[in-house]
């Protein structure tokens with residue numbers, strides 16, 4: 001077999017979407033799917049949202065791209081809007097999540113360098129973390145499936161169990177720059193940081209002069225029912241990465257920082273050809289127009305509660321399959337029993353019941369609908385999921 005035109009790094013399934021409308025995707029033969037995967041938490045406004053589509057089309061016709069060597073009224077406006085609703089004082093725009101991670105790692109190292117502590121280069125990161133696929137980001141996780149064969153990786157990361165505050169504190173030494181942590185782990189298994197853990201990391205940073213870097217690429221931007229997941233914990237980070245929902249399908253990411261944390265990021269230290277171009281900024285503005293409507297986030301919270309309640313009612317009917325519900329808001333995961341395999345179940349739901357979900361680590365499957373769902377979509381999801389649970393024959397089913 002010759003190699004495929006697309007480098008064969010993904011286990012691509014038989015769904016071949018060609019069109020999307022709201023919460024539904026349509027394949028090449030017109031088959032319909034209820035999309036509770038949303039491009040892995042990207043399509044926050046669903047598919048074909050008229051306001052987003054119009055903003056992109058109009059900006060494309062006006063001015064698509066200019067270099068970051070020029071002034072950017074579009075970038076300044078979006079950065080200011082994000083600053084106004086977050087902890088941050090400054091924003092670096094990227095085209096993806098992993099580039100925001102790279103910027104965060106660089107910002108943290110430069111902070112200590114600028115402070116006269118150039119030996120403070122190490123970040124404490126967490127088991128099962130997912131920060132993306134650059135060499136820096138795969139160095140920041142202990143997951144072998146992402147690292148094997150790519151060594152030597154970037155030095156300067158210590159790995160501690162997620163939600164193990166004692167372990168994290170014990171890992172601090174004279175070379176530690178800070179912590180890099182997902183407020184709610186996504187790919188690793190949809191585990192939310194415990195309040196003691198997240199607030200404990202914040203406290204340790206304050207005591208030791210370290211930086212708290214939150215990776216909210218998946219859990220930020222309204223996904224958990226609040227604009228930022230850190231709001232559930234009553235703390236603020238020093239640096240934060242966002243992406244996915246920020247462009248709702250347009251490739252966009254951002255690294256946010258306080259003025260203090262960004263003190264080393266002076267002229268010439270970082271850059272991106274495309275990052276923050278006018279087209280991307282128009283997409284980002286359109287997303288915020290919708291998300292900052294007073295009813296948007298409360299509706300995410302409400303729908304998240306409804307979906308969780310519906311799952312809680314469903315689980316006892318299929319307790320040979322499902323173990324527990326994880327996550328926050330519309331970032332939910334269902335952990336399956338050892339006898340069932342989440343990857344096979346995701347395939348079964350997709351191929352036999354027209355429901356799209358995403359597998360995650362720890363035998364969990366992720367339910368990540370567009371943030372614009374209503375009760376009818378929840379009812380439809382639960383119906384298809386229950387039916388799927390009833391007809392699931394086990395791991396060899398598909």
Ligand SMILES: *Cc1c(COP(=O)(O)O)cnc(C)c1O
Nearest residue numbers: 096097098130131132186217218
């Ligand atoms: C998706 C994701 C990334 C990587 O984002 P890309 O846009 O794929 O580079 C990093 N961190 C988390 C938590 C993510 O969910």
